Amino acid sequence: MANAPVPEILFPQRPAPGIPVLDVRDLTVEYAADGPGVRAVDGVNLSVHKGEFVGVVGESGCGKSTMLFAIAQLLSPPASITGGSVLFNGRNLVTMTARQLNVLRWRDYSVVMQSAMNALNPVTSIAAQFRDALQAHGNFSRSQIAQRSAEVLTLVGIDPVHLASYPHQLSGGMRQRAMIAMALLFTPELVIMDEPTSALDVVAQRSLMIQIRELQQQLGFAVVFVTHDMSLVSHFSDQLLVMYAGQVVEIGPTRTVFDSPAHPYSRGLLDAFPSIRGKRVRLTGIPGSPPDLGRPPQGCRFHARCPVAMDECASQEPALYPVGAVGSRCLLHRPAQVKA
Amino acid sequence: MTPLLQTRKLTKHFKVGGNFSRRTLHAVDDVDITIDANEIVALVGESGSGKSTIARLLARVYKPTSGEILYQGKSLQSMRSRRQSQTYRGDVPMVFQDPFSSLNPAYPVAHGIMRGLALHRPDLDRGQRRREAVRVVETVGLKPAAQILDRYPYELSGGQRQRIGFAQALAYRPTLILADEPVSMLDVSIRIGLLNVMADLREQEGVSFLYITHDIASARYVSDRLMVMYAGHIVESGPTEAVLAAPRHPYTQLLLSAVPDPRAPLAVGAGTDKGEPPRVINPEPGCRFRRRCPLAVEVCATVTPLSELGPAHSAACHVAAAQL
Amino acid sequence: MTALLGTVAVVDGAEGTRRRGGLLAAVRHSRKALAGLFIFLAFTVVAIAPGLFTSVRDPNALQFIPALPPSGEHLLGTTALGQDIWAQLLYGTRESLIIAVVAGLFATVLSVVVGVSAAYLGGIADDVLSMLINIFLVIPTFPLIIILATYAGKGTLLVVLIVLVVTGWSYGANQLRAQTLSLRNRDFLESARVRGERRSYIIVAEVLPTMTSLIVANFLGAALYSVLTAAGLQFLGLGNPNSISWGTMLYWSQNQQALQTGMPLWSIAPGLCVALLGTSFALMNYAFDEISNPALRPVRRRRGKRTST
Numbered sequence A: 001m002a003n004a005p006v007p008e009i010l011f012p013q014r015p016a017p018g019i020p021v022l023d024v025r026d027l028t029v030e031y032a033a034d035g036p037g038v039r040a041v042d043g044v045n046l047s048v049h050k051g052e053f054v055g056v057v058g059e060s061g062c063g064k065s066t067m068l069f070a071i072a073q074l075l076s077p078p079a080s081i082t083g084g085s086v087l088f089n090g091r092n093l094v095t096m097t098a099r100q101l102n103v104l105r106w107r108d109y110s111v112v113m114q115s116a117m118n119a120l121n122p123v124t125s126i127a128a129q130f131r132d133a134l135q136a137h138g139n140f141s142r143s144q145i146a147q148r149s150a151e152v153l154t155l156v157g158i159d160p161v162h163l164a165s166y167p168h169q170l171s172g173g174m175r176q177r178a179m180i181a182m183a184l185l186f187t188p189e190l191v192i193m194d195e196p197t198s199a200l201d202v203v204a205q206r207s208l209m210i211q212i213r214e215l216q217q218q219l220g221f222a223v224v225f226v227t228h229d230m231s232l233v234s235h236f237s238d239q240l241l242v243m244y245a246g247q248v249v250e251i252g253p254t255r256t257v258f259d260s261p262a263h264p265y266s267r268g269l270l271d272a273f274p275s276i277r278g279k280r281v282r283l284t285g286i287p288g289s290p291p292d293l294g295r296p297p298q299g300c301r302f303h304a305r306c307p308v309a310m311d312e313c314a315s316q317e318p319a320l321y322p323v324g325a326v327g328s329r330c331l332l333h334r335p336a337q338v339k340a
Numbered sequence B: 001m002t003p004l005l006q007t008r009k010l011t012k013h014f015k016v017g018g019n020f021s022r023r024t025l026h027a028v029d030d031v032d033i034t035i036d037a038n039e040i041v042a043l044v045g046e047s048g049s050g051k052s053t054i055a056r057l058l059a060r061v062y063k064p065t066s067g068e069i070l071y072q073g074k075s076l077q078s079m080r081s082r083r084q085s086q087t088y089r090g091d092v093p094m095v096f097q098d099p100f101s102s103l104n105p106a107y108p109v110a111h112g113i114m115r116g117l118a119l120h121r122p123d124l125d126r127g128q129r130r131r132e133a134v135r136v137v138e139t140v141g142l143k144p145a146a147q148i149l150d151r152y153p154y155e156l157s158g159g160q161r162q163r164i165g166f167a168q169a170l171a172y173r174p175t176l177i178l179a180d181e182p183v184s185m186l187d188v189s190i191r192i193g194l195l196n197v198m199a200d201l202r203e204q205e206g207v208s209f210l211y212i213t214h215d216i217a218s219a220r221y222v223s224d225r226l227m228v229m230y231a232g233h234i235v236e237s238g239p240t241e242a243v244l245a246a247p248r249h250p251y252t253q254l255l256l257s258a259v260p261d262p263r264a265p266l267a268v269g270a271g272t273d274k275g276e277p278p279r280v281i282n283p284e285p286g287c288r289f290r291r292r293c294p295l296a297v298e299v300c301a302t303v304t305p306l307s308e309l310g311p312a313h314s315a316a317c318h319v320a321a322a323q324l
Numbered sequence C: 001m002t003a004l005l006g007t008v009a010v011v012d013g014a015e016g017t018r019r020r021g022g023l024l025a026a027v028r029h030s031r032k033a034l035a036g037l038f039i040f041l042a043f044t045v046v047a048i049a050p051g052l053f054t055s056v057r058d059p060n061a062l063q064f065i066p067a068l069p070p071s072g073e074h075l076l077g078t079t080a081l082g083q084d085i086w087a088q089l090l091y092g093t094r095e096s097l098i099i100a101v102v103a104g105l106f107a108t109v110l111s112v113v114v115g116v117s118a119a120y121l122g123g124i125a126d127d128v129l130s131m132l133i134n135i136f137l138v139i140p141t142f143p144l145i146i147i148l149a150t151y152a153g154k155g156t157l158l159v160v161l162i163v164l165v166v167t168g169w170s171y172g173a174n175q176l177r178a179q180t181l182s183l184r185n186r187d188f189l190e191s192a193r194v195r196g197e198r199r200s201y202i203i204v205a206e207v208l209p210t211m212t213s214l215i216v217a218n219f220l221g222a223a224l225y226s227v228l229t230a231a232g233l234q235f236l237g238l239g240n241p242n243s244i245s246w247g248t249m250l251y252w253s254q255n256q257q258a259l260q261t262g263m264p265l266w267s268i269a270p271g272l273c274v275a276l277l278g279t280s281f282a283l284m285n286y287a288f289d290e291i292s293n294p295a296l297r298p299v300r301r302r303r304g305k306r307t308s309t
Helices: A064-071 A098-104 A126-136 A142-155 A160-164 A172-183 A202-219 A254-259 A264-271 B051-058 B082-091 B110-120 B126-139 B145-149 B158-170 B188-205 B216-222 B240-245 B250-258 B268-272 B318-322 C023-028 C031-048 C085-121 C123-138 C141-151 C157-183 C187-195 C199-235 C246-255 C264-292
Strands: A022-031 A038-048 A053-057 A079-088 A109-112 A190-194 A222-227 A239-244 A247-253 A321-323 A326-328 B005-015 B024-035 B040-044 B066-071 B176-180 B208-213 B225-230 B233-239
Touching: A022 A064, A038 A053, A038 A064, A038 A079, A038 A222, A038 A239, A038 A247, A053 A064, A064 A079, A064 A190, A064 A222, A109 A172, A126 A142, A126 A160, A126 A172, A142 A160, A142 A172, A172 A202, A202 A222, A202 B250, A239 A254, A239 A264, A247 A254, A247 A264, A264 B188, B005 B051, B024 B040, B024 B051, B024 B208, B024 B233, B040 B051, B040 B188, B040 B216, B051 B176, B051 B208, B082 B110, B110 B126, B110 B158, B110 C187, B126 B145, B126 B158, B158 B176, B158 B188, B188 B208, B188 B216, B208 B216, B216 B240, B225 B240, B225 B250, B233 B240, B233 B250, C031 C085, C031 C264, C085 C123, C085 C157, C085 C199, C085 C246, C085 C264, C123 C157, C141 C157, C141 C199, C157 C199, C187 C199, C199 C246, C199 C264, C246 C264
Parallel strands: A053 A222, A053 A239, A109 A190, A190 A222, B040 B208, B040 B225, B176 B208
Antiparallel strands: A022 A038, A022 A079, A239 A247, A247 A326, A321 A326, B005 B024, B005 B066, B225 B233
């Protein structure tokens, strides 16, 4: 089925010069267990430049949320980073002490969680929570706190009168936007978001995505956005990462990945989204389930479900090979591969 | 020809706020639905729109506050005896949303199917029931069926469990299956498989479906007719392609423009709507969408619009009606 | 019938990490539980055939020289009345074990019936039954026990059992009610309702099997409670002083001031046995802690209710 090219990205960004805001190199995260641990994230590389929106896409069990938590240094046992580095403006977060991290947290990078209802304290008002966040990372007077809190709420389109409200008094969409406001209190350089829209209805989702992009334009922060819904980021992200079974299987400019997905998994994933326009055709999805990461398969992790798997895929592990503007972890794109 | 299932002014209100409160939640109001044999009807709405309540009303989990439900021309209220009730349950089973809690974890997955067969196909003996269980499990695409039947739910994936849910419903030889968001909790790449199962069941076993979802794209993929719900009302209904090609209700238009479609241009206009579907408690008269509606006129505030009846494309909007 | 498109081959390997195989497997996996089971079985053997371990046939008969210290003939010495302490201990195991198991069992049955019904039936039934549970929960047990036992006359074994069941059921009922409430809206129960199952069937065949670990844990807790409380009752003289049990041994040794008159084993031995039997129940409970607490179970969900992957 011919993919019409993606018409546009909202406010597209070209990678800014200079070192990337976030540079993840060869990151590996393992969950300890009796016996061999489970490697939830296996050698992931990712670069995020100033003002860039990077989408990380994958289904359940692919490791994207674990990777996000690892980047934000929020992992707790039994999960731990067992390899690689997370460079924030050149400094390695993995080797920092808690005190050093605290200086950076919220001021230089912040996190928006998946469910606002779980992340916001249900028994304190929004104003109190903003105040906690502000006081935890700096010394401010009362009036400064009040002013800043009102500022960020207005930024996300909420009337500051809601500062006195409790989370349950706000609607789902407003809660999520309040979370984003909280993340922007210090105008950080990087905001990490873990599926912030999954509990919202389609209309609220759309307005939230547009809002995030507009804020990026205004304030210049970079975003790493994790989601299972590829189409959600199709108009908003500059760079796209597709993860499967703990590895990055495709990475590149969003437009290119949507126009011509190189990896069979990305292709299968894109094809699994029924469209509301165009002809109605029967789709097939991707049969089977992701592999058990406690006992990862030999060779390519996708080969058991791959429609174009070759013999060597069962024994040879592919690396990330360049294919035009994208990188693809597939033996089909191995350099000097003679295609039959 | 009598439709398979029909509702007339179906209404369900819930009391909220304790024993002495006077506040009622209008979950479903004056809903008219028609489902014929051999068709898949999609009911699309956001959470809180009342679509799950409709499923439960049709499954007789709730009793309607008013209005009636007619199955093959006979009112459900007239089915008082246990036998009549059981016959209906066997004809109109339900498939649930959550694959991780829809099967009893203490038993192998065959349990639900066998119990269902025992209750609804008493003519079969034990051996025949087992064979029938194997048959339905194969029909939904799980192999080897006999082995799978003896597994426990935690040994199966989410997609496999949902297929078992369909197999359970299929075992009754139903006429209509109520599917309440059967794929929302599954991974995207697995959803299509289940939707294909539904389409194939309609083709090969002649089963109708009421497919309840918030995802318009999957509704389009699998359904013949589409109904859109908002705040307890049906706001638009008609053949799927017709509704999607020319939506007449402003909410449908809003919904369609908000659906993320990588192959379509981005419609930024949709981003300016920041409203959310209301929880309808003690509602005022008038259209429930009017506060978010770009087309609202005076009459919208006082008169609740109703969909026109009929198999053709109908929409509950004064402005749309006036344009005819 | 031809299979449809999208045939899914079964992928081997469990999705979740829930333990398979019922209760025995649970016990086997825990060292503490095994220790507890071992102690319990040892006591059971003694209760069934105490004669195997001692030559004395009537432990209550005053047949020996009183107040003897431990020796080869009398492993723990003799009481102030001339009974072999070791023999009394062995024969006393039977009654203590019976009390623990029977009272524990009946209390658990009562907990299950009241707790699960209250939660599942809901509405007024729940209000009434909850009130009942709370009343029994709040009443201070020991004073109640003493009053009941005195009222019932110098207790026979039956009275002791009744008292224990009446005071011991409410804690478990509350736990089971809470657990059932959390299960009530699970889809598989709704699926059973939609299927047309009767309510009684659902409670017995759909709800209870998912709570077996909790029920067993409850039983162990009730048994523990019964052992200790029975000993306490008998120690206070509210049991039958002529019966042979650890509690009555404690009563008589107290009565005869064993500790002060150089016969400490007469008090210590039965006390230790009570503690040991109680401990065995507590140890066995370790196996069920994790299983019976669903909050500790891994659950995988999607869309707005996800756990991180």
